[in-house]
Amino acid sequence: MLTIDGITRRFGEVIALDGVSLEIGQGEFFALLGPSGCGKTTLLRIIAGFETPDAGTVTLDGEDLLAKPPNRRPISLMFQSYALFPHMTVAKNVAYGLERERLPRREIDQRVGEVLETVGLSAHAGRRPAQLSGGQRQRVALARSIVKRPRLLLLDEPLSALDKKVRADMQLELKRLQHEVGITFVVVTHDQEEAMSLADRIAVFDDGAVRQVDEPVALYERPGSSFVADFVGxxxxxxxxxxxxxxxxxxxxxxxxxxxxxxxxxxxxxxxxxxxxxxxxxxxxxxxxxxxxxxxxxxxxxxxxxxxxxxxxxxxxxxxxxxxxxxxxxxxxxxxxxxxxxxxxxxxx
CATH class of the missing domain: 2.40.50.140 (Nucleic acid-binding proteins)
Structure with a gap:
C-alpha cells in the first residue's frame, strides 16, 4: 500500500536519511525501530507531510503522496505528547477533526460514539483530559486519530509517557484496535520489546539507513548484521x-x-x-x-x-x-x- 523509494533527507552536513526504501502492506502493523537520532521520526514526518525529502518518492496506492499537503493526505499522526485540548471534553477532542471537515452533526455524533465505544471511553465522554489517567489520555489521542478513518495511522513513540504496567496493557489494546479498525499502523519506537510485541514486521534503522526488515521472531533469532544482533534484545x-x-x-x-x-x-x-x-x-x-x-x-x-x-x-x-x-x-x-x-x-x- 505504501511505497517509500530512495528517500534522502539532509540537515546541513548531517544526513538524517540515506536512500531509505520500504514497502508497507495494507492492514499491516509496521514498526520503525532504532536508537535516538537514527532517522525514524524524520521518515514519519516526511510521510505525514511535515518534512520534505531532498530525494526519493513516497506513494500511497500508486499516488504521489509528496505532491499533497499534509491536510489532504489520508493519514493521521498520533503525537508522542498526545496534544489534547485541555479545555475540551473527551468527546469534543475526538470530534474536532470531523467538525473542521464540516460534516453533519448527526454523523459526527455517531462516529464519535462508535470510536469511544471501541476504545472503552464511552463513560468518560464528558470529562476533560486533566481528569483522566495517562492510559486514558492515550486512548483519547488514539480515538481522535482513527475517527477520521485514515488509510494510514502514524504513531510517534505512542507509549513512552506511560508506566510499565499501563504500557503493557496498552500494547495489547493497540494490537486489538488495529485488527478491529483495519487501518495500517506505522509506529516509531526505540523500545525493542514494544516493537516485537506490536508489529507484524520491523525495520531496524541505524545512522539514517535501514539495516534489516523482518518479522519479529526472524529478526530476533536470525539478525542480519552485527548492529541488529547487538541492538535488538x-x-x-x-x-x-x-x-x-x-x-x-x-x-x-x-x-x-x-x-x-x-x-x-x-x-x-x-x-x-x-x-x-x-x-x-x-x-x-x-x-x-x-x-x-x-x-x-x-x-x-x-x-x-x-x-x-x-x-x-x-x-x-x-x-x-x-x-x-x-x-x-x-x-x-x-x-x-x-x-x-x-x-x-x-x-x-
Whole structure:
C-alpha cells in the first residue's frame, strides 16, 4: 500500500536519511525501530507531510503522496505528547477533526460514539483530559486519530509517557484496535520489546539507513548484521574469526559452536551471537563448554538473569533461566550452547 523509494533527507552536513526504501502492506502493523537520532521520526514526518525529502518518492496506492499537503493526505499522526485540548471534553477532542471537515452533526455524533465505544471511553465522554489517567489520555489521542478513518495511522513513540504496567496493557489494546479498525499502523519506537510485541514486521534503522526488515521472531533469532544482533534484545557477542562448519575461532576461548547465516570464508573476522535464554549452565566439572564464575544473580519474577565471568571474554556472559535460580554468586560453572542456537556473522556488517 505504501511505497517509500530512495528517500534522502539532509540537515546541513548531517544526513538524517540515506536512500531509505520500504514497502508497507495494507492492514499491516509496521514498526520503525532504532536508537535516538537514527532517522525514524524524520521518515514519519516526511510521510505525514511535515518534512520534505531532498530525494526519493513516497506513494500511497500508486499516488504521489509528496505532491499533497499534509491536510489532504489520508493519514493521521498520533503525537508522542498526545496534544489534547485541555479545555475540551473527551468527546469534543475526538470530534474536532470531523467538525473542521464540516460534516453533519448527526454523523459526527455517531462516529464519535462508535470510536469511544471501541476504545472503552464511552463513560468518560464528558470529562476533560486533566481528569483522566495517562492510559486514558492515550486512548483519547488514539480515538481522535482513527475517527477520521485514515488509510494510514502514524504513531510517534505512542507509549513512552506511560508506566510499565499501563504500557503493557496498552500494547495489547493497540494490537486489538488495529485488527478491529483495519487501518495500517506505522509506529516509531526505540523500545525493542514494544516493537516485537506490536508489529507484524520491523525495520531496524541505524545512522539514517535501514539495516534489516523482518518479522519479529526472524529478526530476533536470525539478525542480519552485527548492529541488529547487538541492538535488538540482549545478546552475548563473541569476536574472532570464522572457522569450518560455522564455528567461531576465538583467540582467548578457542572454538565456539555456531551456525553462519551466509557462507563465510575461513579466517575472516566474524562475530558469534547467542541469546541468554539459549545458554545453558552446567557443573564446573562437566566436560565441554566455557569455564567461569557466577558474578551476580538477578530475579525478575518469571525469569532469572545470571552473569558469569568467563576468563578470556571481555564482558560477563548473560544466562537467562525460568523462575528462581539455585545458583549463587561465586559458584564455579560451565556455560554452553548448541551450534544451532548461535549465529555467526561477518564482523564488518
Amino acid at each position: 540482549a545478546n552475548n557477542l563473541f569476536h574472532g574469526t570464522s572457522a569450518g562448519l560455522g564455528a567461531l575461532k576465538s583467540e582467548g576461548l578457542g572454538m565456539l559452536p555456531g551456525t553462519p547465516l551466509t557462507e563465510l570464508p575461513d579466517g575472516v573476522k566474524a562475530l558469534l551471537a547467542v541469546r541468554p535464554e539459549k545458554v545453558r549452565l552446567a557443573d564446573e566439572r562437566a566436560t565441554g563448554g566455557l569455564s567461569g564464575r557466577v558474578l551476580d544473580v538477578s530475579f525478575y519474577g518469571g525469569v532469572s538473569h545470571i552473569s558469569v565471568d568467563v576468563p578470556g571474554h571481555v564482558k560477563p556472559v548473560l544466562v537467562a533461566v525460568q523462575g528462581a535460580s539455585a545458583v549463587r554468586a561465586g559458584a564455579g560453572v560451565k556455560v554452553r550452547w548448541e551450534a544451532g542456537d548461535a549465529v555467526v556473522l561477518a564482523a564488518d556488517q
